[in-house]
Amino acid sequence: MQVVTENNSFTVTWKGEEILHHSPDAPFLFVGKGQENVKMFRGNFDIKDYVTERLALPFIQVRNESDSIKIDFASYPNGPSVVTVQLVQKENEVKLVFVKATENINRFWLRLKANKEENVYGCGEQLTHFNMRGKNFPLWTSEPGVGRNKSTYVTWQSDVTGMAGGDYYHTNYPQPTFVSSRKYYCHVETTAYADFDFRNDSFHELQIWEMPKEVVLEGANDFLGLLEKITDRFGRQPELPEWTYNGIWLGIQGGTEVVEEKLEKALAKGVKVGGVWCQDWQGIRMTSFGKRLMWNWQWNPEVYPNLDTKIHEWKEKGIRFLGYINPYVAVEGNLFATAKERGYLALNEENEVYLVDFGEFYCGVVDFTNPEATEWYKTVIQDNLIGFGLDGWMADFGEYLPTDVKLHSGEDPMEMHNAWPTMWAKVNYEAVEESGKLGEVVYFMRAGYTGIQKYNTLLWGGDQSVDFTLDDGLASVIPAALSAGMLGNGLHHSDIGGYTSLFGNKRNEELLLRWTELGAFTPVMRSHEGNRPYDCFQFDDTERSLDQLAKMTTVYTTLASYTKSLVKQNAEKGTPVQRPxxxxxxxxxxxxxxxxxxxxxxxxxxxxxxxxxxxxxxxxxxxxxxxxxxxxxxxxxxxxxxxxxxxxxxxxxxxxxxxxxxxxxxxxxx
Amino acid sequence: MQVVTENNSFTVTWKGEEILHHSPDAPFLFVGKGQENVKMFRGNFDIKDYVTERLALPFIQVRNESDSIKIDFASYPNGPSVVTVQLVQKENEVKLVFVKATENINRFWLRLKANKEENVYGCGEQLTHFNMRGKNFPLWTSEPGVGRNKSTYVTWQSDVTGMAGGDYYHTNYPQPTFVSSRKYYCHVETTAYADFDFRNDSFHELQIWEMPKEVVLEGANDFLGLLEKITDRFGRQPELPEWTYNGIWLGIQGGTEVVEEKLEKALAKGVKVGGVWCQDWQGIRMTSFGKRLMWNWQWNPEVYPNLDTKIHEWKEKGIRFLGYINPYVAVEGNLFATAKERGYLALNEENEVYLVDFGEFYCGVVDFTNPEATEWYKTVIQDNLIGFGLDGWMADFGEYLPTDVKLHSGEDPMEMHNAWPTMWAKVNYEAVEESGKLGEVVYFMRAGYTGIQKYNTLLWGGDQSVDFTLDDGLASVIPAALSAGMLGNGLHHSDIGGYTSLFGNKRNEELLLRWTELGAFTPVMRSHEGNRPYDCFQFDDTERSLDQLAKMTTVYTTLASYTKSLVKQNAEKGTPVQRPxxxxxxxxxxxxxxxxxxxxxxxxxxxxxxxxxxxxxxxxxxxxxxxxxxxxxxxxxxxxxxxxxxxxxxxxxxxxxxxxxxxxxxxxxx
Structure with missing residues (x-):
């Protein structure tokens, strides 16, 4: 990567093409002041910005120092330095380290040079557009939306009843990093709200709501090489446990007896099963949305009698037991009581425990900026999950940090909101690692942000609608896997059958059959009953469906040695299993x-x-x-x-x- | 009104309160550059702006000249003048005349001082919010929207099928003028896109997409006095013709025989009738939207046989005949042919006649920037309407000027779009005035902009949905009348029964009965069959409805002497007939x-x-x-x-x- 500085301009080129060019008539940097207005309802955000000033910074002063170049940016000739950036070059990488900016500036717009034919990918897990050229992408972890297309009835009703319809850019996992078809990637080191705009023919504009720590540009000769560099930076997933290749993780709920019954039914039909995944191992509650969980993370012996012995019986038969946890604790549970007493929960402005509405029930937010709270939550995972015998779990959520919460560290929740998913992943990672179980236990997450690559053992595509829509149905998990893969999340899978059934949208047999086909060609097969199991077709509802599951799980186990080689490659080089x-x-x-x-x-x-x-x-x-x-x-x-x-x-x-x-x-x- | 200037600040006060205050830490003026993106579909606009720069101009130099003060605004201390404004004071009026601005600047944001308790009104004809405090109001003449509330089915379907759902601020008649409860008004002289933002506690921010010609602030001791000043500026309507007080204008379509039949039926039941209003006097066409008109502005003897004699028979009985016209000519008609031949129609980029899609048919835009075209269209009104015996008409539309049209004058359509309604009104006004018929002939418009006050003889509230919704039904015409009235449009009325029936929304009897009650207390009563007459309840469908119409038209005629006195007061002083x-x-x-x-x-x-x-x-x-x-x-x-x-x-x-x-x-x- 080449850097050339002149009196009033500087340029970064890769493979002979400009990827950054600053000159007074085409400035790299704009700064300004904005006042955001953030509304949250159940993990859905309405974020508006009122930008009162936006200044171009066309005029630069270049200072050559011993090991780097410092550039001062001004808004008028010979004006004071508004922003100072240090340019650091190292092989095929150029870093722009933001050293300082004038007080009160809280909006930054950076322009990279684009060309018309260029395509861009990444920005986390994108469900609607894999190639992001032609659109802008607000980057803010949130619910992904139900419907995600303003012209559909489900989206409209979701919007009207709970601002939950979503749009093309809503995702559980955003990341301020993109990969260009010109074989470089650009990463902005920040956790603030950002919006990457790829609508212009001649430039990409990256908006960030704080001074970014640094902007990294790094190139490689091919895409495999680029992925290796990306995962050198963000980390890689360990290999999946051996037992997963035994077959599907059957998503079953309803208690020990129901699980046993459904499992036997499946096995008898020749379905290859690697595990049973029982969200409700810790109890359930009913809401108008559907079946929800108790959110007090320990074995519930009323719903799952004898699970403490059963779990080992199943393990001996090659069937692992997987559960569920998330970083919130419901007010009714003993974990909430403990956390509240010890001061482990985030507070509101009145210094009371901040209660987040999760849809007809309320929870406290375990405050991961408090090291003691983090350690405590790791012991919850270690004692209640791993210690009890769970070999995996859904590590759900992470996207709901309210922006008006008071955190132990005193940090601004506007800047911690996006950081939360990776902090949550790290809690899981360390809990497993410290138990010596990495590679044996596996958890899967939908939320993400920069750094999730290292700390999350498996990504899942979030809550699709139980339908064939492009934006929120079966199809949407494919761009999701590809975009996440471009940033080094090489292990992806989805709820076989989808999840969300609302406003009359019900899963039919064909959807489950087709989704099973897709699942067989992902590193993990896992089914889901959905939020309204009784409204949705289930894998054991017909002989045809059981036959399809038997066939497709056999395809999966037959391919196991091949898949394992891909998973290994991902662990070593960051090459995703599913690739564009x-x-x-x-x-x-x-x-x-x-x-x-x-x-x-x-x-x-x-x-x-x-x-x-x-x-x-x-x-x-x-x-x-x-x-x-x-x-x-x-x-x-x-x-x-x-x-x-x-x-x-x-x-x-x-x-x-x-x-x-x-x-x-x-x-x-x- | 007091103006005080100091070294680096200036202040305008009214009744001892600051209404404008500039200082370096609270600048009056921001300027910048924007690139708009305008999509139009059948009179509905999607307008987005990409603001690349927005500079505060905190630093001023005051120059006292003989009869005025000139102020230079700069973005940094001792920086060059970016904008120069001349302050002109005259009794209770202060004018800020914009003298010059740096090239390339095309966005202006002006801040006036507000206080928390202040209310603001006006901005043309606002159908959802009379008091505009707490919202922003884009000011761009367009279709007003069908449904106008994103939570309703009709709005959603209108949006999905034709971007036609609208929102609270959409209106046929916007105007960059507001009236403050602090008894002053503020008018911005511009025809560019504008957005008045009343969301802030301490200031109002007025956004204009060109350098405004001037900003006028004028105060009065009370609201009646303020209305007099407002209408001194914008003009006032003449009194209504005497014959209108004879009763309702019955909206009837279907030809001479149908009109005669329905008229006789009404008269026989004691309905007081002032006129029959027959949109389809020039022919009809059917579209999927409903019954539409032929848009070739002359008597259609197929649909209305003998109208040339009938019109005079009716007049002798005290029943006037009213028709319909708008500023577009359908491609199929002879008017289009004439206009095309003579070069009277606006062109597209290929210098061909620009055809506007009005919903399954296409029309040319008579180019009112061409004086010859304007004169010709006046003769169409004079010959085909007045000359034929019409005593009134709906002068419909005016909101559809595309922003990519080529005009005879070479003017920018982005700046002529908002100007069009008043130009269209003026064509009607001069056609009538030159015929010596002012006060005898009356036309009514829905579109408007600055200056419409003088040139439109009667405003009507546009196309409501045939329902009881607040945002687009019966109720909405009340804030419409009040807001338009605050800017000097003192004569308002609405389609009795509403107009738009779409997506299963059909007019019922009760709606017509209630709307008839409202109509009796407006200066003109006029009924409408609606866009889908056969789906909608009609005034003669039941005895009960005819009785109600008889009673309410008698209320109207009984009040005639009172109403006339109000209409006179409006003509003389600009006091609206309907008042807050x-x-x-x-x-x-x-x-x-x-x-x-x-x-x-x-x-x-x-x-x-x-x-x-x-x-x-x-x-x-x-x-x-x-x-x-x-x-x-x-x-x-x-x-x-x-x-x-x-x-x-x-x-x-x-x-x-x-x-x-x-x-x-x-x-x-x-």
């Missing part, structure tokens, strides 16, 4: 806008069927020798149409793959 | 937020029933001696509840009114 096509076919321009197909490793191409009522499917194959898994038919590349009945999702393998024999076995599975 | 309660009870603080009751002149208080299925109504009476019109019961003031069955709208008169005898007669009407 351009990662291996970078000269094929058509691949850069494909977001509903992916490479599963280098050798499998997966094009999940995400529409209802279809039996054929259109697929784009990059130029190579491809073999259709079910028919054995060969293709050379281009746009093709294949048969895609239920049970035969469009999947292709590379003819000259070292795994070709293994892939060849898939068509034998009935 | 605070206009005569300025010491009663409760009156400043009342927007669904009004004074009809000084002596009648009207509180229309705007809810469905009610028979009593809550009314607020300011302290005075009030007599309930129907029961004769006396009230002293305060919150009361009265019986309000159909046919007895809550109306009260002042006991010591000189018109008390006349008002006393109303209760005799059956």
């Amino acid at each position: 096509l351009f990662m291996h076919y970078e000269n094929d321009e058509a691949t850069y806008d494909i977001q509903y197909q992916y490479l599963y490793g280098k050798d499998l191409l997966v094009a999940p069927v995400y529409d209802e009522g279809v039996t054929t499917w259109d697929v784009y194959l990059p130029e190579d020798e491809w073999i259709h898994v079910w028919s054995g038919k060969e293709y050379a590349g281009g746009n093709i149409t294949v048969e895609a009945p239920i049970g035969e999702p469009p999947v292709f393998y590379r003819k000259d793959s070292e795994w070709a024999d293994l892939f060849g076995k898939l068509k034998e599975i009935k | 309660l605070f206009m005569h009870y300025e010491n009663d603080e409760a009156t400043y937020d009342i927007q669904y009751q009004y004074l009809y002149g000084k002596d009648l208080l009207v509180a229309p029933v705007y809810d469905e299925g009610v028979t009593t109504w809550d009314v607020y009476l300011p302290e005075d001696e009030w007599i309930h019109v129907w029961s004769g019961k006396e009230y002293a003031g305060g919150n009361i509840t009265v019986e309000a069955p159909i046919g007895e709208p809550p109306v009260f008169y002042r006991k010591d009114s000189e018109w008390a005898d006349l008002f006393g007669k109303l209760k005799e009407i059956k």
Whole structure:
């Protein structure tokens, strides 16, 4: 990466192209003052900004120091320095370290140079647009929205009844980092509210609501190399435990007896099962939204009698037990009482415990800025979960930190809100690590932010609607996996069948069957009953569904050795298991806008069927020798149409793959 | 009004209170650069702004000249002048004349001083909020929206199918002028896009997308005096023709025979009729929206056989004939052909006639920046309407000037869009005036902007939905009348029964009955069949409805001498016929937020029933001696509840009114 400074300009180039260029008539930096207005309702945010001033800083003074360059930015010729930035270059990386800014400035807009053909990816886990060019992306962890498309009835009703409809950019996991098709990434080190704007032909504009600590630009020769650098920075996931390759994690609720019954039913039909995942291991409550959990994180023996012995019986049969936890404690529970007494909960302006509305029940926020509270919560995980015998859990939420909360550290909640998911992940990570269980226990999160890569053992796509909509249904988890993967979250999966059933939207059999197909080509298969189990089709409701589950879990276990090799590669190099096509076919321009197909490793191409009522499917194959898994038919590349009945999702393998024999076995599975 | 200038500050006070105060830490002026993005679909606009710079101008240099003061504004101490403003004082008026601004600046934000208790009114015709404090108001003439409330089904469907749902600020008639409860008004002389922001406790911020020509501040001792000054500036309406007091203008469509039939039916039931208003006098077309007109402005003898003789027969019976015109010509008609040939139509970028989509049909825009086109269109009105015998018409539309049109004058359509309604009004005004028919012929408009006061003989509230919703139904025409009245549009009325029936929303009998009650207490009564006549209840559908119409038109004609006196007062002094309660009870603080009751002149208080299925109504009476019109019961003031069955709208008169005898007669009407 090249840096050139002149009297009144400076330039950063990568592979001969400008990626940053400042001159008086095209300034890199704008600063100003804004007053935000933040409304939160149940994890949904309405954030408005009133910008009273926005100054361009066109005029610079370059000071060459021994090991770096300092640049002072001014708003008029010979004016005082408004912002000082230190430029630090190291191999293929350039850092812009923000040294100081004039008091009262709380808005920063940075412009990088773009070109018209450039595509950009990342910004956390994006569910609607994998390629973000042409849109802006507010980066603020929140509920992702129900419906996520203003033209649908479900979105409209969600908006009207609880400002919950969401839009294309809402996500549990935002991150102020993007990857350019020009083979560099840009990361802004900040936890403040940000908005990355990719709408302009000639520049990207990054808005940040504080002085960022630094902006990092780093390049590589190819995308695999770039991912290695990205994960050098943010960390990588450990490998998944061996037991997960035994089969699906069946999402079951209702108590020991129900779990046993459903498990036996599945096993009897030949379903391969790796674990049972029982959210309600710690009790349930009913709300108008549906079945919700008790939020007091310990075994509930009323709902799960004998679980303390059963858990070990199942383990011996190769079936692990997984539970659920999140970073909030319900007012009714003993954990709340303890935390309140010890001062471990965040406070409100009256110095009382801040109660967050989670939908007809209230919880305290365990204050992770308090080291004692953090240690205590780790012991809750260690004692109540790991100690009890759980081999995994959903580490849910993390997005709800209110912006008017008082924290132990005195830090501004506007700047801690986005930091929270990674702090929550770290609590889980350390609890597991200190128990010596990394690689044996696995937890999965939907919330994220910078640094989640290291601390979260598995990402899941959040709460999709139980439907075939592009923006919030089955299809949406594919761009989610690809975008998160571009930032080094290489292990992704989703609720098989989706989760949210509201306003008359109910899961049908076909949706579950198609989602099962998708799940078989992700590193972990896990099903979910949904928020309204009785309104939604369940895996054991029909013979056909059990048969499909048996077939697809067998596909999954058959592929286990291949998948394991991908998971290992991810742990070592940060190469995601699910990859965009351009990662291996970078000269094929058509691949850069494909977001509903992916490479599963280098050798499998997966094009999940995400529409209802279809039996054929259109697929784009990059130029190579491809073999259709079910028919054995060969293709050379281009746009093709294949048969895609239920049970035969469009999947292709590379003819000259070292795994070709293994892939060849898939068509034998009935 | 006092102006005080010091070295680095200046202040304007009115009645001892600061209404403008500039100092370096509280600047009056901010300027910047913006790039707008305007989408239009059938008169609905989606306007976004990307503000790249917004500079405060805290530093001033005051130059005292012979008859005025010039102030130079700079962004930093001793910096160059960015904007120069000339301060001109004249009695109770202060003008800030903008003399020059640095090139490339296209956004201006002006701050006036506010206090927390202050209320503000005006900004054209506002249908949702009469008191605008606490909201911002984009000022851009457009369709007003169907539903106008994002939580309703009709709004959502309108948005989804045609970006037509609208919001609280959408209006056919915006104007960059507001009236403060501190008894001054502020007018910004501009036709650019503007947004007046009244959300802040300590200031009002006025945003304008060009350098405004001038900002006028003028005060008076009371609201009546203020209205006189306002209408000295913008003009006043002439009195209404004598014939209108004969009764309602019945909105009827369908041809000569249908009109005759419906008219006779009404007259036979004792309905008082002043005219028949036949939109379709020039032909109809059917669209998916409903019944639409032909848009070729001349008598259509197929639909209206013998109208040329009939029109005079009716006139002899005291029934005038009213029609319809707007400033667009449909591609199918001979007017379009003539205008195209002569170059009277606005062009697109390819120098072809710009065709505007009006909903399944296309029209040319008569280019009023071309004096010849304007003269020609006046002759169309004079020959085809006045000459044919029409005594009135709806002068519809004016809000659709596209922002990418090429105009004859070369002017920027972004700056002519808002100017168009007044230009259209002026065409009508001059056509009538030059025919010597002012005061005999009357036309009514929904679109407006600065100056419409002089050129429009009667305002109408636009296209309400046929329902009881606050934001787009019956109730909404009351704040519409009051806000327009505050800026000198003293003659207002609405479609009795409303207009828009979409997405299953159909007019029922009760709505028509209640709207008829409201209509009786406005200067003109006029009914509308609606866009889907066959889906909507019509005035002659039941005996009950005909009886109600007979009673309410008799109320109207009984009040004629009183109403005439109000209309005269409006013509002479600009006092609106429908007035907010605070206009005569300025010491009663409760009156400043009342927007669904009004004074009809000084002596009648009207509180229309705007809810469905009610028979009593809550009314607020300011302290005075009030007599309930129907029961004769006396009230002293305060919150009361009265019986309000159909046919007895809550109306009260002042006991010591000189018109008390006349008002006393109303209760005799059956």
